[in-house]
Amino acid sequence: MNTNRRISNLLRTEDWLSVWIGAIVIALGCLAVLTGWFDFSALSFKTWTAGETLAAADAAKTIPLGEQLGTWKFWGKCLKTVLILGALFGVGVKLQGEKLRNFIPAFLALFVIAVIVRMVSAEFTLKRYLEWAFWALLIGLLIANTVGVPKWLKPAIRTEFYIKTGLVIFGFSILFSNIAKFGLYGLGIAWGVTPVVIIFMWWFGNRILKIKNKPLLMTVAAATSVCGTSAAIATGAASGAKKEDLSVAISISIIFTIIMMVFEPMIIEWTGMGQIMGGALIGGTVDSTGAVVLAGSALGPEAEQVASLVKMIQNILIGFIAFFVAIFFARKIDKTGKSEVKAVEIWDRFPKFILGFMAASIIASVIFVPAVGAEKTGAINKVLGGFKDWAFVLAFTSIGLDTNFKKIAKSMQGGKVLWLYIVGQTFNIILTFAVVWLLLSGRIFPQPDIKTFTHKEEKIKSKKEVVAPQPAAEQVAVDMMQEAGTVGNDETK
Secondary structure, eight states, X not given: OHHHHHHHHHHHSHHHHHHHHHHHHHHHHHHHHHHOXXXXXXXXXXXXXXXXOOOHHHHTTOOOHHHXXXXXXXXXXXXXXXHHHHHHHHHHHHHTTOOHHHHHHHHHHHHHHHHHHHHHHTBHHHHHHSOHHHHHHHHHHHHHXXXXXXXXXXXXXXXXXXXXXXXXXXXXXXXXXXXXXXXXXXXXXXXXXXXXXXXXXXXXXXXXXXXXXXHHHHHHHHHHXXXXXXXXXXXHHHHTXXXXXXXXXXXXXXXXXXXXXXXXXXXXXXXXOOHHHHHHHHHXXXXXXXXXXXXXXXXXXXXXXXXXXXXXXXXXXXXXXXXXXHHXXXXXXXXXXXXXXXXXXXXXXXXXXXXXXXXXXXXXXXXXXXXXXHHHHHHHHHHHHHHHHHHHHHHHHHHHHTOOHHHHHHTSGGGHHHHHHHHHHHHHHHHHHHHHHHHHSSSSSOOXXXXXXXXXXXXXXXXXXXXXXXXXXXXXXXXXXXXXXXXXXXXXX
16 A cells, blocks of 8 residues: 555655656756757847847847737747647646646646746846846736735646746756765755754744744744745644745745846846855755756856755755654653654655655766767756756746735734744844855865856867866866856846
8 A cells, every 4th residue: 555655756746747757858858959850949039229229249049029020930830839838837736636627727827927037038228137937926916905816817827837847858958067066065065054044043932033823933043044935834744834934934935036137137246255165155045946947057157056055955954854844842841751764754745856856867878978978968958958948937927826915914923933043044044144254265174176067158268278288088178168168047148
């Protein structure tokens, strides 16, 4: 019976389904690029202007919006993208027990909103100052807090599902050597800081704020220190939090995720911290995994990889934290004297999409780069990057649509929970920065060398720069990276 349940989970839980959907997209992308049988690239907008006067170099990179919308190629890619995503997520939703007749029209409407987001964010001036994730959140928030989100649209608002799938696809662009090289640094940042932040917030909430709702206190602490919604759900279940408590914790986390995702990269860039340190700080402090990837990408490709690696390592703690929280509440808070929690709970609560992320990275690094070369692997990643971006656009539009400020204001419970989050997150940022500086400033320990699939423009530039002599094996690896394509925003191409 237990075996049947495990098999059923492989096909019916959101975590595993995100792995399978990501794997299908990766497989199709590889097949398309390596064989040339079909075009698998997703819809994208080129940079356009709303009448600004541009320098000749900038003007040459833009294509009028009307010209883009007026081609059959554009609408063909639009249809192809929505059919692929709609079919894959539709099957996933069906396997989770939901009704397709409710999901399909809702998804089509969500996709239309996402297309508007991508179109707006490709405008030259808007794109220059803010990433598309900001516009996804803003447009979603405007709808949710003005006209409101209609009931029929809600079946498509599946933030976690889209984010997890996007992260599995993103794993194919991460060189596994980076995971190996950055592993100990990531453990120090993620596992060293997280337990301390939880303990501090528990103490602060109990002793200073005197919050009586202990499950809510623990849920907010976990959401703040680990990864927002996923940690809140796992810890809330382990501590016996009510649905209202979970809603409060997630709402607060979402609000500050939006703020930090937009402004933290700006502050890091202003301070000149650098991509590796900045990416690590983002990975350790921004709550949502998807937001971490996007905030890191605003700093650069190295920051994007470092931020995602820190957050993935941090996410591994979810199962362990939920396990120990369940024991702690059973023995110390609820005072039942014993706990029925079993070690298997660690696996049950473990975020399975991380396995998909790791597997994709290993397959790309160990199989594809040696077999077909870094340039072909980079070309595959360029195609996959389009679908990763669409998954994230759907996710962040969903976050905006699912955030109602009036409801959040009513659930703040006198402001104590808000202060708990603000003080806890401030402590988290300070402690994470201290550990990041200790490990990654290069003054005590050597900085890890993070390789990325580089742009061809960067390849040309790099050949003009003077490069210090390197050992033969290491030089081959660097040459392979310089020959690669890239994952990124196609709008600038």
